[in-house]
Amino acid sequence: MDNLLKDMGKRIFDRRKQLNMTQETLAELAHVTPQTISTAELGQKAMRPETILKVCDALNISTEYLLRGVITETDSSLLMEKISTLTQIKYWQSGCVSYRPFPDHRPLPVQLKASQALRAPQPIWL
Numbered sequence: 383m384d385n386l387l388k389d390m391g392k393r394i395f396d397r398r399k400q401l402n403m404t405q406e407t408l409a410e411l412a413h414v415t416p417q418t419i420s421t422a423e424l425g426q427k428a429m430r431p432e433t434i435l436k437v438c439d440a441l442n443i444s445t446e447y448l449l450r451g452v453i454t455e456t457d458s459s460l461l462m463e464k465i466s467t468l469t470q471i472k473y474w475q476s477g478c479v480s481y482r483p484f485p486d487h488r489p490l491p492v493q494l495k496a497s498q499a500l501r502a503p504q505p506i507w508l
Contacts, residue, residue: 384425386449387422387425387426387427387428388424388425389425389451390422390425390448390449391422391423391424391425392423392425393443393447393448393451394408394419394422394423394437394441394448395423397441397443398419398423398441401441401442405419405420405423408437408440408441411440412433412436412437412439412440413436414433414436414437418433419437422437434448434449442460443457444456444457
């Protein structure tokens with residue numbers, strides 16, 4: 383159980399950092415205390431089911447991802463939808479690609495699988 387809590391805590395921490403949130407901001411969005419977020423991230427204490435749902439909603443992740451680290455089809459679809467709407471500059475600013483400016487700022491072609499984009503940024507522009 384300790385490993386499960388620590389793994390969940392790491393996923394909360396990583397996603398919170400990815401969204402540039404503080405623990406206080408996440409706590410406010412999830413309607414919990416900052417101490418709840420802190421103990422969850424450290425894997426010191428299990429969260430109640432309703433708290434898990436609130437944290438997942440605030441982080442825009444599925445409970446399946448938080449609990450087991452599994453990226454679901456729903457997660458992949460949401461990610462691909464978001465990626466497809468980014469302009470080249472926004473995509474570069476997100477850290478997913480190396481930047482090479484184009485004057486028309488046209489939308490990027492989607493060249494990453496959703497599971498790849500969630501792991502580590504991979505440059506796709508040369």
